[in-house]
Amino acid sequence: MTNRFFGILTALLILVSLFIVWRTALSDGQAVQADDLAGPLLVWHSWLDERADILDQAKIKFEELHPGVRIVFVAYPQDELYARYAAAAANGFGPDLLIAPGEWLPDLLAEELIRPVEAAVEAQSSLWFREDVRGILRSQSQLFGLPFALRTRALFYNKRMVEDPAASLDELLAQAGSGTSIGIGSSFEDALWGLGTAGGGLYNDKGEVVVDVQALGSWLTWMKNAQTNSAIVTSTNQEGLRQLFARGDLAYLVDDTDAVGLLASSVQTDTLGVRSLPSGPAGSATPLLRADALFFNPASSPRQKEAANGLALFLTGKEQQTLLMRRAGVTPAHQGVRINVRLNPEISAFAFQTKTAIAWTDDPLLAWLLTAGDETYVQALEGVLTPSEAADELAVELAARKAELDQQP
Numbered sequence: 001m002t003n004r005f006f007g008i009l010t011a012l013l014i015l016v017s018l019f020i021v022w023r024t025a026l027s028d029g030q031a032v033q034a035d036d037l038a039g040p041l042l043v044w045h046s047w048l049d050e051r052a053d054i055l056d057q058a059k060i061k062f063e064e065l066h067p068g069v070r071i072v073f074v075a076y077p078q079d080e081l082y083a084r085y086a087a088a089a090a091n092g093f094g095p096d097l098l099i100a101p102g103e104w105l106p107d108l109l110a111e112e113l114i115r116p117v118e119a120a121v122e123a124q125s126s127l128w129f130r131e132d133v134r135g136i137l138r139s140q141s142q143l144f145g146l147p148f149a150l151r152t153r154a155l156f157y158n159k160r161m162v163e164d165p166a167a168s169l170d171e172l173l174a175q176a177g178s179g180t181s182i183g184i185g186s187s188f189e190d191a192l193w194g195l196g197t198a199g200g201g202l203y204n205d206k207g208e209v210v211v212d213v214q215a216l217g218s219w220l221t222w223m224k225n226a227q228t229n230s231a232i233v234t235s236t237n238q239e240g241l242r243q244l245f246a247r248g249d250l251a252y253l254v255d256d257t258d259a260v261g262l263l264a265s266s267v268q269t270d271t272l273g274v275r276s277l278p279s280g281p282a283g284s285a286t287p288l289l290r291a292d293a294l295f296f297n298p299a300s301s302p303r304q305k306e307a308a309n310g311l312a313l314f315l316t317g318k319e320q321q322t323l324l325m326r327r328a329g330v331t332p333a334h335q336g337v338r339i340n341v342r343l344n345p346e347i348s349a350f351a352f353q354t355k356t357a358i359a360w361t362d363d364p365l366l367a368w369l370l371t372a373g374d375e376t377y378v379q380a381l382e383g384v385l386t387p388s389e390a391a392d393e394l395a396v397e398l399a400a401r402k403a404e405l406d407q408q409p
Contacts, residue, residue, distance in 0.1 A: 037310045038068030039303045044085060045099035046078040049261075050328040057323070062314050069307050082107070089113040092299040096308040099148060102136045102291040105362050109139055115298035117143040121309050128316060128334045132359040136291045139362045145293035146316050147333035149324065151257040152357045153193055153287035154349045157273045161251035165273065169197055169222065169280045172252070176231040182252040183241040186223065186234040186381060188373025192358065193254065193287035194219040197280020202358045202366070209365040211395035213388075215282070220380040220387035222280075227381060234381065236374065256287075257331055257350055274346040276353045288370075289357035291333060368401050369394075 047055060052075055059071045074095070076084055082104060088094030090111065098114075108114045117125070122143050125134060129147050137145040157165045162180065166172040176182055185191060195201065200215020227234045233250065235241055245253040246266035254277065255263070264272050277285030294312045296305070314320060321334040331350045332339075341348040360366065373394060380390040 037066045037307045039070075039301075039307055041069055041071045041097070041304060041307045041311060042095040043071060043073050043097040043099065043311070044081065044095040045073065045075055046081045047075060047099065051324075051330065054324055054328045058315060058320055061320075062311060065314075066307075066310070069311075071311065086111060086113055089297055089299055094297055094299065096297050096300040096304045097312060098295040098297065099292060100295060102145065102147070102293040103360060104295075105137060105139060105144060105293075106364075106367070108295060109144065109362075112298070114144050114295045115305075117146065117296065118305075118309060121146070121313060124313060125316070128318075128336065130335055132289070133291060133333055133335075133354075135361055136289070136359050137293050145295045146312050147291045148294050148316060149292040150331040150333050150350070150354050151290040151292065152331075152350060152353050153190070153254055153256045153277065154274050154353050155277050156245065156253040156255050156259065156263060157275065158245070158248065158251050158267065159271045159273045160268070161248070162273070165275045166252075166278050167275075168278050172278050173226065173229070175251075176226075176229050179231055180252065181250045182232045183245055183250040184223070184226070184232065184234050184254050185236065185238045185241060186377050187236045187238070188377060189288055189370050190236075190238060190254070191219075191223065191377060193277050193285040194222065194280070196283045196286025196356060196358075197278070198222070199282030201286065202369075207361075209363055209369060209398070211369070211391065211398050213391045213395050216376075216394070217388040217391040218282075220377070220390060223377070224381055224383075224387060236378075260329060260346055272346075274349040276349050284356040285353070286356055286358045287353060289354055289359045291360075364405060365398065365402060369398060372397060372401075 045052075045055065052073075055073050059073060063069055063071060081100060085094055085098055085100070090113065125143070125146055133147050133150070134143060137143055137147065155165065162175075166175055172182065192202075195212065195215055198215040198218035200212035200219070202209060204210045223234065226232045233241065233244065238255070241250065241253055242255065242259060242262065244250045246263060248267075260274070277287065279285060294315065296308055296312070300308060316334060318334050318336045321332040321337050324330040325332045325337055325339065325344065325347055329347060331347055331354065339348045339351050376390045376394045379385040379393075380387045385393065
């Protein structure tokens, strides 16, 4: 009798919790206008300037909708945020929500510093985000955060130096042949976009990390041939390439989302352009896709967890994602956000590129490959190995690494 009573009580509590979150989710991130949520809510992040301002505006809106909630946003430098959060959460303190790079997921899980996304919240996210985007925050079939903003690479260009930006590798080479200067990062991750132009990918049909030897060999060959053109600068020093572009020594630069603000403040007004990366003979460009995420602190009280769920749905809903895009230059994670290419050309370029990008996943083999692959590019571009030999060697090393991991308990 007692077990039956507690079973019924537990079921009722779950239904009430699901109903509260469901009411919030119904309006696509518009929190319901009632005092269903209450209590203080602490959020840590590292966003600055316009991004921090839009968070403050979201706070005001959410508190108006939920008078019982009081939100405090605290910003820390990006290089301090993880250590501060880890120290606080490990002792049962810290923020209820953490806005941080999705690639922190493995370390946060290893130290048990985050909790899984609750079932009702996850159900709503399945309608708002692409599955590969949610996969960035998934581990062992569980979702551990909500996507907040997307990050990938695109092709930056100086409008005063480029009249018609290249849409294909052939066009890019043709412009380089006419003296148009191009900067291309040559680390494995910076140059990953070219793998798709040769028809390759990072995962097989089972979702396992692989080295596509033929495609990688073809792309390395293109890179090696391209660097013989004096107008094409390849380098593992991405910051150095940015500086060359900012002072007008490069007409093109392959760079990531975070570079928009940095370059916009460095180049002359109205000269910065962004378009999707050039396609190749065998397919579209495939840069790596990462995401900033909302992570949940397991140390929060039940009331704070409920409020954190509501705020997370509010921030990742269509309305707030649209405002983040328009006012803070954030590439939205919500796939329902409409982007006007004339009003937001840079965001449109990045959003388009996310459709062909390869999503980062919490896979130790991927973490290994993103580091070990750097040496592959060095060997091929410096002539230590032929492109095909370098690709073959990386495939062998990946297989050996996989065997090591399989033997671990």
